[in-house]
């Protein structure tokens with residue numbers, strides 16, 4: 245036991261004892277649960293987290309490479325050694341790797357730009373291993389040339405601005421800066437507007453020297469640092485849209501895949517300066533000026549560039565990927581599953597993204613497995629997963645969810661996601677509104693590494709709220725990580741959390757153990773805190789007599805979204821009305837309040853496991869009812885009608901997407917139809933709550 249651990253144990257004991265009731269628990273169960281949770285919090289350790297991190301970030305481990313076999317074997321052997329049942333599922337996915345990526349300025353003063361991130365003496369990983377070739381996953385092969393056009397962030401509105409300036413990217417190479425949207429949207433828009441190629445660079449104003457000292461002197465991106473990343477928009481293997489990439493699965497041809505058909509490459513700001521400095525043409529809108537020390541112009545030209553990408557798309561585009569699972573069988577409800585997962589692949593050594601999330605999952609697994617060894621087995625089954633090929637477009641988790649959808653829909657109680665969870669001190673959490681109260685309460689149990697109270701205390705203090713009764717804001721499930729299959733496709737409640745900080749080495753060769761131990765989480769205590777929150781959240785759900793969803797907070801959150809729709813419809817002076825939806829949400833809130841009262845009353849008496857089982861099965865239906873089999877009009881894979889990734893952004897969230905997408909399209913008739921359907925879905929969810937209430941009253 246090292247000094248840090250002793251300190252944090254003292255802090256745990258020093259945290260005030262909170263009220264003894266826990267939603268979903270009888271008084272006796274709650275007392276047992278409190279002591280189980282205090283015990284599980286004491287088990288994760290910085291020494292152990294640091295050792296996992298060092299092993300897993302030892303070398304770059306991109307999906308589809310032998311290095312990924314090594315991380316797979318490590319995770320499986322660790323879990324096995326702790327007594328978990330383990331399983332590996334492999335999928336064969338269409339995932340072309342680059343063979344060569346090159347960029348030249350061909351006029352004026354021809355020069356080939358170096359795409360090397362290069363070794364940094366104190367960062368031994370950057371010396372010992374070659375970097376993953378800078379490229380954007382699913383960008384097309386090709387050899388193109390053209391005049392340069394600077395397109396700012398490359399968003400829909402940026403192209404509208406260019407149009408108004410009379411500038412086109414048609415036949416040219418677009419240069420966009422990273423940020424403000426998922427990079428796949430930038431690729432889609434560049435291609436749509438006729439660019440022959442796209443270069444995406446990290447502007448120093450966004451994550452370089454404008455923000456702080458650059459690596460290795462500080463955490464931010466150096467002038468030769470490069471952000472890799474996928475540019476595919478849909479989730480999962482593009483050769484098997486909507487179904488799993490199992491042996492013998494039918495594959496769609498490249499022409500039918502939703503992937504870019506132009507070459508796309510990431511470059512550093514050192515490279516971007518070579519292309520942007522000499523641009524002429526119109527003066528830019530002031531907001532388009534980035535952080536480099538010259539005035540930006542849009543072009544086109546006179547600077548011209550050439551980019552050449554070759555891949556193995558025509559020789560061997562299919563690669564094996566591996567998801568791993570470690571299972572602890574539940575003692576009372578073995579067929580109900582609580583799952584936690586994090587992706588195991590990376591674009592480099594990936595110490596933050598996502599060795600940190602993998603370590604959090606491992607430490608939670610070790611903590612709970614140790615309890616099982618001393619006779620404390622959770623009531624529900626807990627599964628600890630690691631996903632492959634998340635970085636390419638959530639491939640591992642999506643193929644798994646599509647593969648196991650029947651079982652998951654029937655028995656998955658919650659999915660917890662861990663992605664990029666320990667690279668600074670700033671806590672954030674989010675997910676389905678039904679799990680937010682639970683996550684807040686868990687954050688109250690776990691000590692903050694700053695030694696200034698619980699994670700919740702520090703989180704709330706930093707949120708600087710207008711009134712003490714307010715809660716820190718929590719994130720809605722948008723896009724961009726492995727919860728999507730569970731939440732958007734199947735309607736399973738999800739939660740995620742993490743500790744944020746500087747993002748200067750995101751998807752770079754410098755996201756290394758050295759960066760992590762110098763800047764991100766030097767003592768590995770934020771890794772430990774994330775793992776503790778994971779362990780407690782898993783147990784809190786797994787051991788509950790009645791599943792601890794909060795549908796009062798859920799319905800109240802929905803009420804806000806309905807009033808936003810109300811305003812949008814009024815602004816457009818449409819005749820359709822959102823009153824039916826508002827009423828349906830009101831009925832859900834009433835039913836949720838009645839349900840919570842009945843639950844708390846029933847839990848003070850003795851509830852038979854068979855009755856509890858019936859109630860829990862009914863509760864699973866609440867959020868499942870808010871999905872529809874045919875999905876969104878724009879994207880059938882997205883079946884959840886509460887939140888979806890914004891189609892025009894990728895990272896941000898669209899709430900009540902079936903209605904709000906129709907509003908954005910200005911389609912009043914569809915808005916009316918979708919409002920009616922959504923109100924019906926809310927009524928179906930309400931019926932599930934009412935049925936659960938009935939069962940409780942009869943118990």
Ligand SMILES: [Zn+2]
Nearest residue numbers: 597598663664
């Ligand atoms: Zn990640």
